[in-house]
Amino acid sequence: MSWTPDPRPEWVAAVNRGDAGPVVDEARRPFDPDLLMAEALVRQGRTPDDRAALGDDDFVEPLTLFCHGLEHEADLTVMGRWMSRRMILRLLEVRIQLNDYLAADPRTLDEPIDEPIFVIGAPRTGTTVMHGVLAQDPAHRAPEGWELLRPVPPPHPDPDIRAADPRIALAGAELVMPQTVASGMLAIHEYSGRMFKECLSAMSFEFRSEEMVSRTDVPTYQGWYDTADLRPAYRTYRKVLQVLQRRMPTRRWVLKSPAHLQGLPALLEVFDDARFVITHRDPTAILPSVTSLIATMRWAHSDRVDFAAIGRYHLELYGRSLDSLIDLIDSGRLAPDRTAQVPHRLASTDKLAAARSVYEQLGMKLAPGTEAAIADYAAATPPGKHGEHRYQFEDLGLTRDEVRARFARYIDRFDIPVANDEGTRRWLTKSTPVANDE
Known part of the structure; x- marks a missing residue:
């Protein structure tokens, strides 16, 4: 296995060494859920004990587990602590804003x-x-x-x-930060x-979201999330x-x-x-x-990234899902007339x-004007626009036979073309090689 992350920029290295006082001081504050909730309330002009402003308590257990993971499991760098803390405070503040807005305009619902x-x-x-x-x-x-990070008030x-x-x-600024901290992130996924x-x-406003486990290695939270009720998030x-x-055309x-x-x-229960x-x-x-992708995201937050462990988790996670x-x-819960199937090779080569x-x-109905807009969009978003996403199957510590065996039902059900044993971008069945990795 040879996965090696790109070096971080020097300014990030300086922060992680403790050479940026205000950031370091903020990052060192504990991931204490009560203190974070109190700070969010104060930031929104509330008293620190006004917990009712945060809404029901469904979010408290996952928040507590997430904070435990950040403090005791994730092995965060200074920058990782700072980014994680800022994210939590934003999520809590927006909870307050959402509750206030819906109370003032209940017909929004x-x-x-x-x-x-x-x-x-x-x-x-x-x-x-x-x-x-x-x-x-x-x-x-x-x-x-x-809009999804800060939805209140509604867009004008x-x-x-x-x-x-x-x-x-x-x-x-928040979305781009991981791209700035982890060199090479932009070539994988742009934000x-x-x-x-x-x-x-x-969905993260309920602290029931894969966003938490994508950024940081928090196994206690992850174990809870894997079997959690996601209806509150939806x-x-x-x-x-x-x-x-609310203020826009429907x-x-x-x-x-x-x-x-x-x-x-x-999802089907909430959006039936x-x-x-x-x-x-x-x-x-x-x-x-x-x-x-996940390893690079975690590298933005921690010096400890186990590529093979992430790969094994994904093998089982996506095998099950x-x-x-x-x-x-x-x-029949996903009816044929309500679903469309699209192979990656088509999406990536002919939008x-x-x-x-x-x-x-x-x-x-696909109108001519929409076809023209899609053609313009395709021209403006060519594959590899921000560089090539490079990775190796061998870094997973798995064999292709293991992967094909775990996904055999999926491969057969949707007639998925599978790469050959040499790991090239050729295919066992007739298809077009792809250039876009998203």
Whole structure:
């Protein structure tokens, strides 16, 4: 195994050495959930004991477990502590803002969220690509990064005023920070305040989100999360969407996260008329790619990253979740007329053809103007725009036979082309090699 992260920038190394006083002082404060809740309340102009302003207590247990993991398990650097602390405070402050807004305007909860389209599939299978493609339809709306990080108050309906919202820069700075701390992150996955954002950011307000385990190694929290009830996270997410559309024209939401594979039953309970676009890819390409992403994200927060352990976890996590996906399809809970299947090779090599396929499968009309917008989007987002994402299957410490055996049902069910034993980008069945790794 040879996975080695890129060196961090010198300014990050200086912070981690303790050479940046204010950041170091803040980072050294303990991950105490009571102190963090009190600080968030004070930041929002409340008394530190006004816990009712934070809403119901569903979030307290996962917050407590997450804080325990950050303090005692994650082995965070100074920068990792600082970023994690800032994230927790933002999540708590937005909880207060959401509760205040809904109390002042309870009719927000009457906002219809009709037939949202969720783009799902294992990570690195083309979910980001398809999310961006479907967002080009003027009848659709995809949430931007700043909207999911700081949704209160609702965006202004005037596009010029909306574009000048200071929350864009505030959220953008937070989203870009891991790319700045961990060299090479940008080539794997780009983030910004104005880019379309996946659902995890809103589900994190309940501290029931894969965002926590993606950034940091917190096994106690992860063990709890793997069997947690995700309905509170989806209910809060629905409220966030209702707030975001309160002052805007109602359009169909196009939403995205690979993490929905682990929460589909809860998602279907909260969004019972949802439609789905499901992306597919060879598992022997999925595992090293997603493990590289998570390892690099964790490297932004810690000096200790076990690439092979992350890979083994993903082997079982996505093995289970893709088996569950098949069960939901075969049982009819994910009905054929409400789902579209898209192979990664199509999404990555011909965005317009992928869009046409999705619209046809879902019985939707693809207007000429939307086709033109998708073509423009494809031209503006070429594969490898920010460099090539490099990774090696061998760094997983697994064999291709192990991976193919664990995902045999998935491979057979969706007729997935599988890479050969040499680990090249050739295929066992006739298909087009891919250039885009998202």
